[in-house]
Amino acid sequence: MTDHGIIVATTPLSEQYQQHFPDTAASPLATQQSVEAQLSGKTPLFSEVLAQTDFSTLQLIPADENRIKQALYAQKPEIADLAVLLSPVATAFLPELIQRAAQLTKQHFGAARQLFAPLYMSNLCANECTYCGFSMSQAVKRRVLNSEELLQEAEAVKALGHDQLLLVTGEHERKVGMDYFRRQIPLLRPLFSRLMLEVQPLTTIEYQELKQLGIDTVLVYQETYQQQAYQQYHLKGNKTDMRWRLDCPDRLGKAGIDKIGLGILLGLADWRLDAFYLATHLRHLQKHYWRSQFSVAFPRLRPCSGGIEPKVLVGDKELVQLYCAFRIFAPELELILSTRERARLRDLLLPLVITSISAGSKTQPGGYQVAPEALQQFSIDDERSPKEMAAVLTELGLQPVWTNWHPAFGRGSSCS
Template sequence: MTHIHDTQASWLDPEVVENALKNPNRDPAHVRAVLAKARELQGLNFDDVATLACIDDDALRDELYGTARYVKEEIYGKRMVLFAPLYISNVCGNECSYCAFRASNKSIQRHALDMEEIKQEALCLIDQGQKRVLLVAGEGYSAANGGFNYVLDAIDAVYSVEHKNGNIRRLNVNVAPLTLEEFQALKAREIGTYQLFQETYHRPTYAEVHLRGKKADFDWRASAMDRAMQAGIDDVGLGALFGLYDWRFELMSLMQHIAHLEERFGVGAHTISVPRIEPAEGSDFASAPPYAVTDEDFKKLVAILRLAVPYTGLILSTRESAEMRREAIALGISQISAGSRTNPGGYAADATSTEQFQLGDHRSLEEVVRELASTGFIPSFCTACYRMGRTGKDFMDLAKPGLIKRKCDPNAVTTLQEYLCDYAEPATQAAGESAIVQSLDKMDPKTRRNAEKMLNMIRNGRRDIYC
């Protein structure tokens, strides 16, 4: 049974957010005390985040960035998780002013992939070397195409594809809010993270930009994570679409959402995504968002989140340019998409359907892997935690004392080694092998021995080795 508190976002208090932003403690000594607290790697509270969000001094902003770089390096080292989105439909019944897929947009071609087309997309992604995929569907599936079963069948279709040395090992899912029973069915399909963005936590703005359709119900969307976690999905991904309203308000509201989940379920968000509005076909609104976030404010946003929730994955999509992604990675981003397409069938050569938004980074997965490796990063395709049950609170119990590195570091280098053996061009192979050597040199002796054993197994033809 779904109770009233599962469908209303009573935990969201905009007045508290607005008051915190009106009266932050701007004293430089206090700001530096908050930054010193962040270096202890235990996160920040609501008032701490308000203090950092209101930094307007260049020197303090630079200290914020320096602290974020320190925290990112201490917790994540040089690992960078890679994934790709898989859009299965751009048919949608909602009317969202900023989106090319909105129902009234007659300028785009609509298409919902059938199961064979979905398998073809999965095959194309495997041919790139992808192992982690985010399944994305609009809110347009209906009784005509099987209703919610369309999504469940799509998950099965992706997991069914075996090609060369590869397969998609874990699907994360971004679909519209579900009932408790639907979330239970989603959990049974062995997904990774359930991801859903509130878009904006500001109720008046939400009503202004979500004009019709199921998505117009603010509370049904905001309460979705409660139902997901009730259903046993303990890895959930939050996010906002920055540019709809003041980024500071969205940031503080995200903190309220995280605090609510931690209080009720004992664990907050597994990931947070930070998309900025990008131009979208047929949307004047998206070309001139009312609260456009500057590059400097965007970097502040990323840095503050890294300090506030240091063990939560921060995701950046190909909406952003290659240069901005480089800067954001240093400040706290731990997962990025690569080689992305945001239209159904986009990985197939003959796809003609419209993309959801304009991409900023058009590089292939190969190019992204090569650049990351050449700068000492370990591009990781790891899915081990999902498959070993290290999710939700179990993951955080390992992450906070630093124990997860003993798993993440070996798994990162082995998944990179697989990519180098099966997909990489010579220049990428050379850069990747060098990055692996650098990574091994930083491991403790026991972890290194385990990693080297796994690497030798990969080089001798074994695949999908993880701990």
């Protein structure tokens, strides 16, 4: 990045990507992956698209006032428009960005804002990620909730007013994998209108089964799209296989998952570059899996027990620029803001650009009822309860939406 250019890298990005994925033959997941590739027909996987894309032309786009205005009001914004809006030069046009984003948010979502809550099923993890409080080497008390505990937690979340639940699993395929989901998800399904899942990357066939079990949304955040950084932070476990994760949303699309959540973790690497790759990813997925909806979140790295300090600090101004740029780029996109952000900033962003928030979140298994004293995955900053959040939304002239789905949708109406 430079001050005046948009996407400027020392080596052309296409070359970077050729370096990124030299060979996956050594990967334990490679065999499975090639089976999936055969099933995939003619739809290219995102990793293949990236390898064939020449990003170097973007270096030539100047970002001056005219070009920024053009990007702001583009009828069909392209990746290059997003790059312009993300550029350091565009930071000076933040008022225009916010205004345009607010206008598009209002047109597409009106005053409706979705509320949901995470429920940590487990904090087991077979990965070593240097920024995460639940990494395998961390001396944290490990726990997998059983059916009874899950129901207690679910009832506690429901009592807070929630009707859309995000199940978070940690990444431990053996102990918190398909067998566990087959037992537990049907118990939780009747309690919520929408069930979301944040889980280690799985296969297409497994996602198809999860959809039938009752999962409506799957979130899988790439963390960073930059391979050098990715490998620096992910030291052990399946998560070291960057390509398996990168092609995961393709598998979700093929499985017909209703909503696919993408995201990057801000603080690991150059956020502009990661945001740019994420937008490329989104366009690829929207093109090939046109039946799926998409959400995007930009969590900022938070202090956690035993974790690292963020390498790259993403300031509030830059965070706002990022969210606004994505609203302009993809007006229909669900944009999520985490409870790790301060209450004041959340309240300011909600009317303008954010359409979905968690509230009253506990980020440890058992956090709502079973073991509220246990260590959290990351510390949250906005501690307000869902009811308080709903009151804040109303105060802001927004409509809190708790229910926006029916369990019968997405599974051929067999589930009621």
